Amino acid sequence: MTFAVTATSHTLADYRARGGYATLEKVVRSMQPSEVTKEVTASGIQGRGGAAFPAGRKWQVVNLKDGQPHYLCANADEGEPGTFKDRWILENAPHLLLESMLIAAYALEVRNAFVYIRGEFDLPYRRLAGAIEEARAAGLLDAPLFGTEFACDVIAHRGAGSYVCGEASGLLTSLEGKRGYPRNRPPRLTVKGLYQRPTVVNNVETLSNLVNILRDGAKAFRAHGTAKNPGTRLISISGHIAKPGVYEVEIGYPWAKFLDEDCGGMMNGARLKCVIPGGISTKVLTAADIASLTLDSESVEGAGSSMGSGGMIAIAEGTCMVRLLQVMLRFYHHESCGQCTPCREGMGWMHRIIDRIVDGKGRPEDLDQLIRIARMNDGTTICGMGDAAGYATVGILAKYRDEFDYWIEHKRSRCDGNLECRPFS
Amino acid sequence: MTADHILPIPSAELAALRSRYPAGFASSLVLPCLRRIQELQGFVADEDIGALATALGVARVQVEEVLSFYTQYRREAVGRWQVAVCRNVSCSMRGAERVIEACKHKLGIDVGETTPDGRVTLSTVECLGSCGTAPVVMVNEKYVENVGVESVDGLLDSLK
Amino acid sequence: MPTIFIDGREIQADKEQTVLEAAIANGCELPYFCYHPALSIAGSCRVCVVQVEGRSWVEIGCNMPVSDGLRVLTDSDLVREHRAAMLELTLLNHPVDCGICDKAGECTLQDYHYKYNGKPSVSVDAKVHATKYHELGPRVILDNERCILCSRCVRFTREISKTNALGIQQRGDHSLVRASEDGAFERDAYSDNVVDICPVGALLSRSFLHRARVWYLEPTPSVCPGCARGCTVQVWHRKQEWKLHALDPAKNTRIERVTPLDNPKVNGPWICNKGRDLAKVFERPRALQPMLRGSPVTLDAAVAAARDLVAAAKRPVALVSSWGSNEEIAAFAASLGARFAGFVKQDHVAHPGDGVEDHLLRRPENHPNCAAPLARFPAWNGTLDPVADLVLVWGEGSVRLPEGAKVIRLDSYERPELADADVFIPISIQTERNGRYTNFEGVVSAFSRCFAKADAVADAEALFAALATRSDREAAA
Secondary structure, three states: OOOOOOOOOOOHHHHHHOOOOHHHHHHHHHOOHHHHHHHHHHHOOEOOOOOOOEHHHHHHOOOOOOOOOEEEEEEEOOOOOOOOHHHHHHHHOHHHHHHHHHHHHHHHOEEEEEEEEOOOOHHHHHHHHHHHHHHHHOOOOOOOOOOOOOOOEEEEEEOOOOHHHHOHHHHHHHHOOOOOOOOOOOOOOOOOOHHHOOEEEEEHHHHHOHHHHHHHOHHHHHOOEOOOOEOEEEEEEEEOEOOOEEEEEEOOOEHHHHHHHHOOOEHHHOOEEEEEOOOOOOOOEEHHHHOOOEOOHHHHHHOOOOOOOOEEEEEEOOOOHHHHHHHHHHHHHHHOOOOOHHHHHHHHHHHHHHHHHHHHHOOOHHHHHHHHHHHHOOOOOOOOHHHHHHHHHHHHHHHHHHHHHHHHHHOOOOOOOOOOOOOOO | OOOOOOOOOOHHHHHHHHHHOOOOOHHHHHHHHHHHHHHHHOOOOHHHHHHHHHHHOOOHHHHHHHHHHOOOOOOOOOOOEEEEEEOOHHHHHOOHHHHHHHHHHHHOOOOOOEOOOOOEEEEEEOOOOOHHHOOOEEEOOEEEOOOOHHHHHHHHHOOO | OOEEEEOOEEEEOOOOOEHHHHHHHOOOOOOOOOOOOOOOOOOOOOOOEEEEOOOOOOEEOOOOEOOOOOEEEOOOHHHHHHHHHHHHHHHHOOOOOHHHOOOOOOOHHHHHHHHHHOOOOOOOOOOOOOOOOEEOOOOEEEOOOOOOOOOHHHHHHHHOOOOOOEEEEOOHHHOEEEEOOOOOOOOOOOOOHHHHHOOOOOEEEOOOOOOOOHHHEEEEEEEOOOOOOOOEEEEEEEOHHHOOOOOOHHHHOOOOEEEEOOEOOOOEOOOOHHHHOHHHHHOOOEOOOOEEOOEEOOHHHHHHHHHHHHHHOOOEEEEEEOOOOHHHHHHHHHHHOOOOEEEEEOOOOOOOOOOOOOOOOOOOOOOOOOHHHHHHOOEOOOOOOOOOOEEEEEOOOOOOOOOOOEEEEEEOEOOHHHHHOOEEEEEOOHHHOOEEEEOOOOOEEEEOOOOOOOOOOEOHHHHHHHHOOHHHHHHHO
8 A cells, every 4th residue: 555655646647657546447347336345345354443343344234225325434533642644645645545435435325425534634635635626627526437327526524623523423423514422323324324324434544445455356455464354554653663654564464573673663772661552542562562462453452452543652661651641541531522421521530530640649549440430431431432541541550550559659750750762771 | 784794705615615515515514614714814703603504504503512612713813823732642752741841931921822922822732643753733734743842942933 | 012121021112112211111210311202312321221131231221222022131230330330420520519409309310329329429539610600591590510411401402492592512521501602592482491301400490599499399280371282380389288487478379480291282391481480470469359349348248249230230241251261161151151242352462472373382372271262252352332231351451341331350460440340359360279271272281279269269160150140040051
């Protein structure tokens, strides 16, 4: 999926030179919509937004013959802290996304598709909007394709600052022009979604894999990665790593090798303390934990965490985990939409507890209380945000409870409350 | 009888936006229109709320709710330059807290305030999706990446 | 009809029902805040959790469709743990100022806490504070600290009164219910229903504010006389055993508040604001003293004088009250209907904002009993036969009388004209007797006596018989 970026690689001309829109033509001319879905299902591709739900299984719910409008929405809200890989696609390969969306639209009988892009993404939005204009001018959007009756339009729709609009149902409610409140299921969004019509919401990266899958086939796609987790993934790595950025990784790649070789190891000669695997909503793993792990769901889940959104954060020795959790809980508190009781009250409570600990007024029972609140949010909320804050908390406490105990007892951090990368000495 | 308030968005532009979306999607235009009003005017005025609700055929309360739910909307004018520093995990790990302090010191204001000459409004925000080039500062709509403490003065001075 | 099992008990459910609805319909206890049978499902309070047998997690019951063979538990250890946790979190930032909160005694949060949790808060952190006395207009006050953000009030204005007058500002635990800034809530004719459906003391009636503790009060079923819908209501007044020891007896005979009486055939769970203000109607200064041309007499003397006038009249005309009950109208027809030329008078004339017809309850006719009076007598056109020698004016309303006619007035409320009548007999009001109204759709609703009437006040029903001679009665039969 990735390539060497140039000043023009995002343009239609460059994209076509790379073979762009040829797969779309092949699909539309020679395949039935249900065949496309079958191929996607056979590829086994899992969602790359964080939930890892198999895309084909999601698509299969849509009844192609129900005679009502269907909608497709690319989730470009990318708000999970640590994650910035969809941005790479939007800035550098917007036409890859558009071609993939048209393939999906063809499979799902969609005539109107949307890219919901977080409000803060300005350059990504302008690149995408530019690509849409190019595609419209070239007769690829909102016009019958390749001699068939299939036509689909794509609209780039901007959000306005809300993490919870990255949740699929919150995204659709925001797309309807309202507060981004997630919805209870049933009904599933593929049954009643945007304006109560069948809607498929897929992550930008998930969709962008479709060109590959339909060009070379499911089997070729499955030749990479693992049996349960096929393909490649975009990992965005940040934190105390020497070479932060977006990397395309074959799923199953050894984790330690990725950090030490591909990402240049830790900056300033520091030592790795722990890694957040896939966005702050995934449980932290220590350097020792990951030494023998590979970058695939089975391996990571076997260690008690998750690949999540692919937003990896490398944390050096000397980083205060108490302050790190404080930053995370402040974030969740700020982003809670307020709809359901456990998250609305729980996020504020957790934030106040950790602030109090950092302030030197922590109590021994505070840590169990944090875990208790996390449990109250586990599986009881409308969307996964409450659970996510719980995972972040429980994960850090499971590995670094001693730092919290220290702060509560001594009323200060064991490492000066430091978050930055200290050189290894 | 007072004249109906005219939206800052030119009516031709609003019509083009409306026709770009499928039929029955007028409600979806609330967020894009509020963003556009803010681009043209700097903020969304009280009078714009009712006028927009009427233009789109939505309940007024929906527009009010949206304005208060999303972080990017303002109902009052702010400084010419909005400087928003990310303070989430990766940015904090690369020195964002010191960058924020440097901004406060240089501008002489606290987070959430505007300089007396109306030039700069300083705020902190959550993850901007640019963690690989942390610390990141959003200046109006642009991302300024890899902002270190040493580049704060130059950055703020360049905002005229 | 799917069969489901709640706590092992077999239940026949409707295929359209949710587990919560099936539970409620079959008397199974499942607590809830945000669910309301007349509103859309919010599924946000998370209190109605149930456990599907065999699963190790809980789910909300209000959004769970029934399916044949579904087995749920409402009282397992897991359900109890999570339910108590949801209540604990609901109370986390709640001020627990029951000591000064009107809702105490009828508060769902109080009831659930004692039933399903009962433990004090374990938080040592300060509660989130918010606005305490936020005016949502002259009728309703909002306390945001008590609000549990169940969104019932917001959904009410969106789905029932359709004014879209309420919304939620901001987000997270800083969320605040607020009225839209154009004053739509103050113009919402059904605004006060949000006070009923608020499960806690966040939305309160300003006219009832700090007026009485609800456990000193009891409701009596009645019918609102404000329009021809005839919504059934509850008129609240002090219980006998809790009467105030006060010098003024009126304190124990006043209407403390009026709330809807749920009625699927007429008004459902709602009434309009006019019905809330019935005290203003019923408690206007009363005329309690029988008079003969302004001179006080006993009730018996007044009745006797009236009977004489009736017996002597050659062309008697009666202006029948449009607020008369079915029983009063029937009694009038039976006793005096043959003798009198009867016309139905509009007791109350609509003033601006009144007499409207809307999508929900209100009717343009300004009186509660549509069918009964007009089934027997024609509507009055405003003029009286100049040769009428006796006019019986029953009920309220200004009337211009022909010269030389004798006048008998039967009324309840003070007005100067009563002193001019040849005979004035005070009659009881709706809250002082039992009776029935028939609404514009023919539905009959009953009202019951709330208060005792004064001694010198007559019941019109019995009075008509007393005014008639025996031959009148035989003629009418």
